[in-house]
Amino acid sequence: MNGPWDVRSDCTPGCAAHALPPLPAAGAVRRSAVFAYRVRRALTDGARLAEPPRLRDRAGALLDALGIRLDGPAPGAGALTCPAGGPGTLLVVNHISWLDIPALLAVEPVTLLAKREVGGWPVVGGLARRAGTHFIDRTNPRQLPCIVRELAELLGSGRSVAVFPQATTWCTADRGAFRRATFQAALDAGAPVRPVTVAYSQQGLPSTVAAFCGEDTFLASLRRVLAARALSVRVTAHPALTTAGRDPGLDRRELAARAARAVLGGRPAGGVPAGGVPAGPVAAPVRDAPAHV
Incomplete structure (x- = not known):
């Protein structure tokens, strides 16, 4: 565990499985070469990678190199964030x-919230730093009020921020509980909350091949993804939850519960831990880097 706010999922590397027969080794090797080339190209962009159009294009190119089809809102359509102003x-x-x-x-470049260790990881860390990720220190529980305040300030400045309130990875899109601290930041800033669901399939069949859980390693996960046949990722944006001019009874507990119901497909949001901390792109224990991004 990396800190008092980390969460352990009961999902393990054994949860990750192909829904279709994997590609022959030669196909996976070709994908690997293209993926490595596009990672290098993104890294050579340096600070320019944070430019929204460039970041969107580079992210899409990485998915394409892995043979992953992106389903959902059209890239650049502004479907995830609310109107500016x-x-x-x-x-x-x-x-x-x-x-x-x-x-x-x-789909839409936004600021990501990540624990500071992510910035030191190979591949993912370099991309995260260049993409303008906002890093936080999750190891000190006394920092929680500061983290919430920083997030509220980011939102108040007009920057949209993506967080993973489950604080770790799960093998399917209907599991896990939401921690609440990030929702307090939205309330403090009067910022809208957009629930978003990410789900994976192979030729329409639900698939866990992309799952990255427990003591899994980046290399093992990458090998599975490189060999995955007809893998698709669907990004679904649900109606935004309004916090400005809210009902006085809407607190972070209720806001987290509403968001969890939307994201997790209507599953009751019971078991949301008290307190909590903003979960960054990586929030679970790691054995070797990078893990649980």
């Missing part, structure tokens, strides 16, 4: 895989 939008997203990040950014 007020606070930014807090995107709350379920967490299955490190692939959630490029899938989300390929």
Whole structure:
């Protein structure tokens, strides 16, 4: 465990399975070469990678290199964030895989909230730093009020921020509980909350091949994804939840419960832990880096 706010999922690497026969080795090798080339190209962009059009294009190119089809809102259509002119939008997203990040950014580049350790990881860390990720220290529970305040300030400045309130990865899109701290930041800033669901399939069949859970390693996960046949990721944006001019009875507990019901497909949001901390792109224990992005 990396800190008192980390959460352990009961999902394990054994949850990850192909729904279709994997590609022959030669096909996976070809994908690997293209993926490596596009990672290098993104890294050479340096600070320019944070430019929204460039970030969206590079994220989409990484998915394409892996043979992953992106389903959902058209890239660049502004389907995830609310209209400009007020606070930014807090995107709350379920967490299955490190692939959630490029899938989300390929639809609409937003600021990501991540624990500071992510910045030191190979591949993912370099991309996260160049993409303008906002890093936080999750190891000190006394920092929680500061983290909430920083997030509220980001939202108040008009920047939209994506967080993973489950604080770890799960193998399917209907599991896990939402931690509440990020929702307090949205309330403080009067920012809308956009529930977003990410789900994976292979030729229409639900698939866990992209799941990145427990003691899994990045290399093992990448190998599975490279061999996955007809893998698709669907990003579904649900109606935004309004916090400005809200009902006085709407607190972070209720806001988290409403968002969880939307993201998790109507499943009751029981078991949402008290307190909590904003979950960044990585929030579960790791054995070797990068893990649980």
